[in-house]
Amino acid sequence: VQAISFHTLRWLGAAEAVREQLVPRRPAPALDALLLTALALLWPHSQPPYSAHTLVNEAVTAAGLRHAREAGFVNAVLRRYLREAPALVQRLATDPRARFNHPAWWAKTLQHDWGPLAEPLMAAAQVHPPMALRVNRRRATPAEAAARLQTAGITARASRDPLLDSCLLLDTPVPVTRLPGFDDGWLSVQDVQAQRAARWLLGDSDDEARADRAADGWRVLDACAAPGGKTAHLLERATLDLLALDSDADRLSRVGETLERLGLTAQLKAADAAQPDAWWDGTPFDAILLDAPCSASGIVRRHPDIRWLRRPGDIATLAAAQLRLLGALWPLLKPGGRLLLATCSVFRAEGQHLLDAFLQRNRDATVGWLPGRSGHLLPLPDNATPLDDGTTGPPGDGFFYALLLKPR
Numbered sequence: 001v002q003a004i005s006f007h008t009l010r011w012l013g014a015a016e017a018v019r020e021q022l023v024p025r026r027p028a029p030a031l032d033a034l035l036l037t038a039l040a041l042l043w044p045h046s047q048p049p050y051s052a053h054t055l056v057n058e059a060v061t062a063a064g065l066r067h068a069r070e071a072g073f074v075n076a077v078l079r080r081y082l083r084e085a086p087a088l089v090q091r092l093a094t095d096p097r098a099r100f101n102h103p104a105w106w107a108k109t110l111q112h113d114w115g116p117l118a119e120p121l122m123a124a125a126q127v128h129p130p131m132a133l134r135v136n137r138r139r140a141t142p143a144e145a146a147a148r149l150q151t152a153g154i155t156a157r158a159s160r161d162p163l164l165d166s167c168l169l170l171d172t173p174v175p176v177t178r179l180p181g182f183d184d185g186w187l188s189v190q191d192v193q194a195q196r197a198a199r200w201l202l203g204d205s206d207d208e209a210r211a212d213r214a215a216d217g218w219r220v221l222d223a224c225a226a227p228g229g230k231t232a233h234l235l236e237r238a239t240l241d242l243l244a245l246d247s248d249a250d251r252l253s254r255v256g257e258t259l260e261r262l263g264l265t266a267q268l269k270a271a272d273a274a275q276p277d278a279w280w281d282g283t284p285f286d287a288i289l290l291d292a293p294c295s296a297s298g299i300v301r302r303h304p305d306i307r308w309l310r311r312p313g314d315i316a317t318l319a320a321a322q323l324r325l326l327g328a329l330w331p332l333l334k335p336g337g338r339l340l341l342a343t344c345s346v347f348r349a350e351g352q353h354l355l356d357a358f359l360q361r362n363r364d365a366t367v368g369w370l371p372g373r374s375g376h377l378l379p380l381p382d383n384a385t386p387l388d389d390g391t392t393g394p395p396g397d398g399f400f401y402a403l404l405l406k407p408r
């Protein structure tokens with residue numbers, strides 16, 4: 001069910017454009033959902049998930065479970081699609097919804113932000129995401145973890161990027177329950193680009209790798225911690241006095257579960273990071289991670305519903321909240337301290353422009369490190385990971401990172 005839903009959401013633009021051609025009046029929601037699902041699955045793909053015959057039969061049977069008349073309607077629409085598909089597909093070739101499968105405002109924002117990269121970005125959102133693992137260095141080495149995976153028939157390759165020295169990429173994604181070593185805290189599932197955060201916050205840049213132990217004893221704030229992927233990575237790499245905050249108590253409980261599985265400890269607090277008066281004890285932090293709530297436009301290939309659920313006004317609202325969080329947390333940093341700002345967004349409003357707005361208001365802040373030229377890591381092939389066998393892995397998720405330094 002999840003695979004079918006995800007496929008439909010990835011190709012919803014094309015499915016809606018076809019449905020409008022075939023059925024001028026929008027059917028009732030449940031019937032429309034069934035039709036759109038069938039049309040998304042029937043839309044031409046290099047590897048069609050099902051044969052056209054199977055699809056039409058199953059869609060008609062499903063409609064018949066509700067009403068015989070609906071079965072007849074679905075049968076007529078889908079058979080007409082099959083008869084007219086070549087002409088329909090050709091007619092819709094210039095319809096942006098069918099071509100890009102993203103809402104028009106989203107496509108426009110990407111075109112504004114990234115010009116010719118907008119189309120490759122939208123195409124990348126149609127591809128199934130890779131599965132990357134992070135090895136808990138306190139429990140195993142990547143080689144040991146890879147060997148254990150191999151015994152379960154799972155092939156994992158290590159990254160050659162020195163900053164991704166705990167990262168394994170699976171050739172084929174598998175359910176977490178099939179990963180040997182997961183319950184023992186050897187492994188976590190975490191995207192390649194997300195694995196950069198802990199290294200950058202603890203003091204490594206791409207040019208200058210250094211021992212994480214240098215951060216031992218640091219007092220660290222993870223301001224938006226849930227579900228705890230980056231919190232755990234920080235604690236795997238150094239022995240920290242870490243406070244993990246999240247405003248969502250239910251999500252915060254997942255941080256606790258993750259840390260327990262991995263054998264790590266931190267202080268957890270459900271609180272609004274933008275209101276330090278309510279939770280800060282006045283002792284400044286050596287380092288702060290602000291992995292801010294955002295549009296998640298950098299991870300649409302993992303969550304294909306995001307593009308349809310967001311509204312155009314959300315981006316400005318989110319960027320304003322991110323700026324508020326940054327402004328509230330900056331004073332909590334020690335002189336000489338470092339703050340890593342992260343969003344999993346490809347929109348410049350939630351990255352480069354957010355950083356500019358912050359620097360305008362906080363003249364004491366300097367940028368210590370910015371990946372790429374803008375801080376944005378786009379989910380495109382030039383951000384793919386080199387692997388230990390000499391091949392290149394798939395691109396990681398879309399992220400924005402900026403390391404901010406406070407003068408001594």
Ligand SMILES: C[S@@+](CC[C@H](N)C(=O)[O-])C[C@H]1O[C@@H](n2cnc3c(N)ncnc32)[C@H](O)[C@@H]1O
Nearest residue numbers: 224225226227228229230246247248272273291
């Ligand atoms: C991008 S997620 C963090 C992901 C996490 N750092 C990880 O690597 O697993 C953003 C989190 O911020 C939390 N959040 C949103 N607004 C917040 C606020 N004002 N204060 C603290 N947490 C907040 C959300 O509940 C959400 O869990």
